[in-house]
Amino acid sequence: MKSAHWNRLREDFPVTKKYSYLANAAISPIPTQVQNAVSEFYKDSMTDGGTHWHKWIGCIEEARRMYAAFIGARVDEIAFTHSTSEGMNIIAHLLAHRGHTISNDLEFPSSNLPWINRGADLTIVSSRNGMVPIASIRNAIGRKTRTIITSHVQYSTGFKQDLETLSKICAEKNLYLVVNATQSIGALNFDVAKFGVDFTVANGHKWLLSSFGIGTLYIKSKLLDKDLGLNPPFFSQFGQANKEHFDNMKIRMSKNASKFELSTPHFPNIIALKAAVAYISKINILRIEERIRYLTQYLINKLADLKIQILSPLTDIHRSAIVVFKSRSPEHLVEYLRKRRIIVSARGGGIRVSPHFYNDEDDIDKLILAIKTYHP
Numbered sequence: 114m115k116s117a118h119w120n121r122l123r124e125d126f127p128v129t130k131k132y133s134y135l136a137n138a139a140i141s142p143i144p145t146q147v148q149n150a151v152s153e154f155y156k157d158s159m160t161d162g163g164t165h166w167h168k169w170i171g172c173i174e175e176a177r178r179m180y181a182a183f184i185g186a187r188v189d190e191i192a193f194t195h196s197t198s199e200g201m202n203i204i205a206h207l208l209a210h211r212g213h214t215i216s217n218d219l220e221f222p223s224s225n226l227p228w229i230n231r232g233a234d235l236t237i238v239s240s241r242n243g244m245v246p247i248a249s250i251r252n253a254i255g256r257k258t259r260t261i262i263t264s265h266v267q268y269s270t271g272f273k274q275d276l277e278t279l280s281k282i283c284a285e286k287n288l289y290l291v292v293n294a295t296q297s298i299g300a301l302n303f304d305v306a307k308f309g310v311d312f313t314v315a316n317g318h319k320w321l322l323s324s325f326g327i328g329t330l331y332i333k334s335k336l337l338d339k340d341l342g343l344n345p346p347f348f349s350q351f352g353q354a355n356k357e358h359f360d361n362m363k364i365r366m367s368k369n370a371s372k373f374e375l376s377t378p379h380f381p382n383i384i385a386l387k388a389a390v391a392y393i394s395k396i397n398i399l400r401i402e403e404r405i406r407y408l409t410q411y412l413i414n415k416l417a418d419l420k421i422q423i424l425s426p427l428t429d430i431h432r433s434a435i436v437v438f439k440s441r442s443p444e445h446l447v448e449y450l451r452k453r454r455i456i457v458s459a460r461g462g463g464i465r466v467s468p469h470f471y472n473d474e475d476d477i478d479k480l481i482l483a484i485k486t487y488h489p
């Protein structure tokens with residue numbers, strides 16, 4: 114796509130008037146489309162109380178359909194949660210005691226702690242140069258192994274795992290593949306069928322451009338009716354049973370992933386996600402991935418000109434929307450840049466730069482210029 118197209122889309126992000134905002138792996142700004150959708154919800158709530166209930170319920174089911182289509186899932190395979198951590202806790206609840214589990218030492222705490230907390234038999238594979246070699250995962254598989262946990266993209270190095278290869282190993286050995294996709298969905302094409310994953314979690318406030326308090330959980334449909342669920346919920350029962358009478362004695366558990374939605378939904382957050390997925394889908398996730406690849410390559414070239422060491426893997430299949438470069442005092446440099454209205458994060462022993470499609474060359478040029486003037 115021509116840059117005029119991307120320039121027009123940039124207008125949807127008022128944050129760009131104020132900042133070179135390059136921290137989408139931390140917290141992304143929302144586009145005006147998302148703000149409008151949420152404002153409409155609150156306006157309805159303010160003027161009409163709960164009279165829009167059925168419309169809001171319809172929005173949730175529409176959001177579920179849209180999100181399912183977005184990641185190549187079936188609609189009954191999607192539950193809305195509040196966060197990645199909540200989704201991972203649900204998965205750990207289902208699987209932690211079904212056998213040996215393998216994860217790795219690069220994971221964000223949300224991936225590993227729910228399993229550790231449940232006393233899972235867990236092997237942590239060591240990373241090498243910011244990457245988790247599939248050979249190391251394969252070597253850790255034993256007779257009792259049932260589950261492999263991995264992020265699609267690692268938050269601290271930007272390493273993208275080769276899920277297609279990993280899922281083939283899982284299929285051969287009859288293992289569950291659990292993927293934390295928080296650092297990829299919304300930035301990179303993520304397709305549960307293509308990647309062969311069984312469980313996936315993500316949240317809305319990073320690449321999905323939809324603010325806080327919304328997470329998503331995908332569970333492959335054939336695994337759904339194996340377990341009763343986490344706690345008997347209020348809402349999924351209410352959603353399917355007699356609407357005039359709430360049965361407080363009999364558990365009626367849905368077979369859909371929505372059974373994990375415990376309570377009255379946080380409508381505005383799901384409405385935000387729905388608007389964001391509509392917006393991203395209209396642009397096209399493949400175009401977005403291409404655009405991010407262009408911007409990260411632009412950045413990598415400029416860093417190479419300055420002879421700055423890049424810590425993120427640079428091989429084609431392991432690259433993502435995250436580029437980490439080395440810095441002796443990352444926290445200090447982040448502050449220095451923030452004062453110049455350039456927003457990045459300190460991660461993985463360096464500076465994490467994470468551009469989304471609304472960023473442009475100018476944002477990166479400003480970053481590079483500021484680095485040149487930085488003399489601690």
Ligand SMILES: Cc1ncc(COP(=O)(O)O)c(C=O)c1O
Pocket residue numbers: 138139195196197198199221223224264267268293295296315316328
């Ligand atoms: C890979 C990854 N997982 C999970 C999280 C946090 O997710 P949540 O706060 O939604 O539980 C982050 C946030 O930084 C992350 O990078």
